[in-house]
Amino acid sequence: MSDLSSSSSYLLAFKAGRAFRREGSNFVDPSPTKGAVALVNGEDGLLHFVWKNRTSGVEEEDLILFPSDASFVKVSSAPNSRIYVLKFSSSNQRHFFWMQDASPDRDEEFVANVNGLLQDPDYTLVWGDASAAGSSATGDASTSAAPPAAPATTTAEDTSAGSNIGATPEQLARIQAILGSMSTGGNVSAPELSLTDILTPANITPLFTAHPELVSTLFPHLPPDLPVPASQDAIQRIISSPQFRSSVANFDQALRTGLLGGLVRSLGLPEEAGTGIEPFLRAIQDQAGRESSGAQPGDNMQTD
C-alpha cells in the first residue's frame, strides 16, 4: 500500500509467515507463504510493522504502531509452535505470524528486539553472540529474510551457517529455494496472469452473445436463493458484483499457493490443476475438449 522505499529505513527484519485463525475455531493455521516481518521507520516518522510476501515482494500488511500500544508475544497455548501474535492494548486486533527461519535459536532475540522497538522506537537493538558477524544497532536482518528491496542498512548476511546446524533437510531445501528466488530478484514465481483478468464482463459478455447455448450451463452454479430467475441478465449482474469479483480474487490467490489439489477435484479436475493458475486453466481446456468430443463433437473448436 504505502511506498516505504524512499526515505524510510528498515530497523530489523526476520523471516516469518502469517497465520490465520481458522473460521469457527480457536485454531491458528500457519500459512505456507514465505514472508518477512520488518519494522520500518517510515518516512512519515512513524514506526511501521510490515509483512512482506517474499514470493511476490508485495507488502501485504503495513501497520502503523504507536509507542507502547502493541506487543509481539508467543501464543501461549501452543508452546511448541513458533507462532506469535501481534496485539494491541487499544484494540482487539490480532495478527498472527510464525517464524520461518530454519532454526528457532534466534526467535527470542528477534522477539525481544521487536518488543523493544514497540515500546520505544528509539530502542537500541540488542543482538546476541550468534549474530556477532552482522549485528549492529541500526539494523540487522541477519537471516536471509530481508526482502530483496531492503535498503542498505540491513546486513546482507545469509542464514548463518552456525545457526543452521540441526536443520532438517527439508528446512535446508526451503532455505535454498528462498535464496534461489532471491538471487533472481524474487520474481521467479511472480504470476503470469490472474483469473480476475480472465473472468471479466468484457470477456464473458461476448461469449454469451456468440454462444447463447452456454448460458444455461451456468444456472446450476448460481446462488440457490437468488431472488430473481436465473437468466443471462442475472449472470451479468453477478459477474460484475464485488462479491463475485472478490471470490475470484481469493480463488486466484489460493491457486497461486499451489496447494489446491484436493479442492479442484471437486470440480472434476485432476489434482495437478490445483498447483497453479496455468495448470488450472490447462486442465479446464482439457476438460472442455473431453466434454465436447463426448457430447458435442461439432463444438470442439480447440484442443491442446
Add this chain to the structure above:
Amino acid sequence: MSGADDSSGWQLTESDPGVFTELLKRLGVPYIVDDLYSLDPESLASLQPLHALIFLFKWLPNTSSDANSLPAGQYDPDFPGFFAHQVVNNACATLAVLNALGNIPDLSCGPQLAELNSFTTGMDPQTRGLVITSADWLREAHNALSPPSAISLDGLGLPRTTEDAYHFVVYLPAMGSIYELDGLKEHPIKHGAHDTSGEGWVKQAREVIEARISTYPVGALEFSLLALRDDPLPILQTQLADLQASGQQAEAAELVVKLANETSKRDRWAFENSLRRHNHMGLAHAILLAMAKAGKLEGAKTDAKNIMKNSEEAGAR
C-alpha cells in the same frame, strides 16, 4: 489462546446496510439501516424516525491508542442503560447494533433478543460483552451473511483485506443526553444534553460527529455513517392507502415513487445478500469451461498475461 483473544467463531461480515438490515430482521427488530451520505438537516430529516447513528471508520492505531484523552465528552461510569464491551474480534458490527438497540425504549424485538437484554441487565460491560458473544443464536445470525467457508482457503495465507479493522461507534440519545457507545472504551461517553424540539437529538449528534471527524488529519481516516431507522415500508404503505382512500392522487403518486425506490433497494439487498452467502468457485469454473468450449480461453489468457505484464512494467503492483 484464551477466549478473549480470538474471534470465537465470529466471522467477518461486510459493513453494508443490506447486511445490517438482514441482521435486524433476524433479531426481529422492525428497523433498517441506511447509508448516510450527508449529515445535513434535510438528509437526516428524510430518515426520521431515527434511532441511532453508527459511525464506522477504518481503525488506525493512533485514533484510540490514547484512550484517556477523549476528543470530547466525558466517561459516564454510571450510565444506567445498555453497554457491552467488544470482547471478540469480528463481532464489532453486531455489537454496535446491540448497544444501540439495548437503549431504545419499548423496542419491539424477537424473544431471543428480549431475553438476552433482560438477562444482561445490571451486568458490567465486560461480562455483558462476554454473555452476548457467547450466544450461539446471535453468532449464527451474525455469520449468516459471511462468505461460506466451504472453499476452505484458510491456512493458505491469503491476504485478508476485509481484516482491515473497521471500528464501530454508536451515537444515540439516552436520558436526555447524546451518548457515544464504543465497545472498545471502558465506559459510555456522555456528550451533554440534546434538544427535544425542532431537529431534536440529531442536531447535537451531528455536531459531535462533525467535531470528531475534524480532529483527524485529512485523508487519515476512512469512514462512513449509517442510520438506524424505522422500516419506512409499512409507514409508506399505510400513508399511500390513506391518500388513495381520500383521493389525493398527486400526493399518492409521490409516495408510489418513494415506495418503488425503497422496494428496489430491498431487491438489491436481497440479491447482494444471496451472493454473499454463496461460494462462487463453481460458477467461475463453469464460466472458464464455457470459454474453453467456445475456444475463447486461450485468447483471454493471452490478454490477461499482457495485462499483468503491462501492470508490472507500469509499476502498478
